[in-house]
Amino acid sequence: MVSNSRIYLDFAATTPVDERVVEAMLPYFRESYGNPSSVHFYGQQAEAALEEARLTVARLLHARAEEIIFTACGTESDNLALRGTAWAQQKKGRRHILISPVEHHAVLHTAHQLADLHEFEVEELPVDQYGRVDADDVAAYIRTDTALVSVIYANNEIGTINPISVIGAVCRERGVPFHSDAVQAAAHLPMNVEDDRVDLLAIGAHKFYGPKGVGVLYTRRDTALVQTMTGGKQENAMRAGTQNVPYIMGLARAFELAQESWQERAQRMIPLRDRLIGTVLEEIPRARLTGHPHDRLPNHASFVFEGVDGNTLLQMLDAAGFACSSGSACKTGSPQPSEVLTAVGFSRPWALGSLRVTLGQETTPDHIEAFLRTLPDMVQRVRGLA
Numbered sequence: 001m002v003s004n005s006r007i008y009l010d011f012a013a014t015t016p017v018d019e020r021v022v023e024a025m026l027p028y029f030r031e032s033y034g035n036p037s038s039v040h041f042y043g044q045q046a047e048a049a050l051e052e053a054r055l056t057v058a059r060l061l062h063a064r065a066e067e068i069i070f071t072a073c074g075t076e077s078d079n080l081a082l083r084g085t086a087w088a089q090q091k092k093g094r095r096h097i098l099i100s101p102v103e104h105h106a107v108l109h110t111a112h113q114l115a116d117l118h119e120f121e122v123e124e125l126p127v128d129q130y131g132r133v134d135a136d137d138v139a140a141y142i143r144t145d146t147a148l149v150s151v152i153y154a155n156n157e158i159g160t161i162n163p164i165s166v167i168g169a170v171c172r173e174r175g176v177p178f179h180s181d182a183v184q185a186a187a188h189l190p191m192n193v194e195d196d197r198v199d200l201l202a203i204g205a206h207k208f209y210g211p212k213g214v215g216v217l218y219t220r221r222d223t224a225l226v227q228t229m230t231g232g233k234q235e236n237a238m239r240a241g242t243q244n245v246p247y248i249m250g251l252a253r254a255f256e257l258a259q260e261s262w263q264e265r266a267q268r269m270i271p272l273r274d275r276l277i278g279t280v281l282e283e284i285p286r287a288r289l290t291g292h293p294h295d296r297l298p299n300h301a302s303f304v305f306e307g308v309d310g311n312t313l314l315q316m317l318d319a320a321g322f323a324c325s326s327g328s329a330c331k332t333g334s335p336q337p338s339e340v341l342t343a344v345g346f347s348r349p350w351a352l353g354s355l356r357v358t359l360g361q362e363t364t365p366d367h368i369e370a371f372l373r374t375l376p377d378m379v380q381r382v383r384g385l386a
Helices: 019-025 042-063 074-090 106-117 134-141 164-174 245-282 309-318 339-343 365-385
Strands: 070-071 094-097 120-122 147-148 180-181 199-206 215-219 288-289 300-305 354-358
Touching: 019 245, 042 070, 070 074, 074 106, 074 147, 074 180, 074 199, 074 215, 094 106, 106 120, 106 180, 120 199, 120 339, 134 164, 147 164, 164 180, 245 300, 245 365, 309 354, 309 365
Parallel strands: 094 120, 094 147, 147 180, 180 199
Antiparallel strands: 070 215, 199 215, 288 300, 300 354
16 A cells, blocks of 8 residues: 555654744844854854853753753764763773663764773663663662763663663762763653753754754763863863854754643653554564553654564555654664664564654644554565565
């Protein structure tokens, strides 16, 4: 079946830019276009807008304005958090990094590069069958030379939400900097860096109806951080380069809209998500939910199907008019099973048959029903090809 109207179900990969966000950005392309570092009127105008956006983001995170660093994306924020903190802690003789095995590659690959090139020791925390980290394990794994702990807030592939505030309390008590990749979480959950006791937190605008190419790293006051992008003194000397004022204004507006409406959106999406999960598990043989059954993002449904090639399934769904993912958008097309799925215990024949379906504010019950009418037949056909 080829659909005449395509249905997008990959909102965890990216979202369309909200019209209200576009409106907030437009004046800073052609009217207030100055460089925020310039001393003249045009520069002052841009700098005032930049600091207004910084105040907005800080208020929404329950942080101070000086703790907000604007970056080019969530990946850069994660990179700066890990490298900047590790290099600062290295000066104190701390070379031990703790991460979970279900991190986004922005964290995972950065940590392993620190081990390969800068003589850090990276240790992976245990996770349960849902990909969740236990705070007691964090306490047991922390050492006197631990430089940093990094645990993802909500997993991009399987949707599981971690007990960040409890882990943060352990790290705060032990005096170890704690970083969390909240790129997925910030779109759907209330953010409060004080309650969560995080020292560093990364977000990216395009996950919550903002533009691609802009992100934030929250860095708690007195958290030692070494600049990784050298040059000018922008962003409190932590991120050199002329700030992208239009995109920063878009991020601030998009984040404001997301944080103001997260409850309303969750109440609308959870029934659709649960309808999707329940029907798939009931109607498709040899199907399993990945991630936590309840403590998961409100828009996130993810599965594995035994004996199914996930990439073939995606191609067939796309031909039928449905845009989905096999997990992280960065992994689509990879012939190897996801590290996240193997870390939570799935064997290769299961892990290769992954499917992620993520909903957005445009998703309707009719979209879900159309998808559910199509998916079982698609899975059966892919199994037949195998």
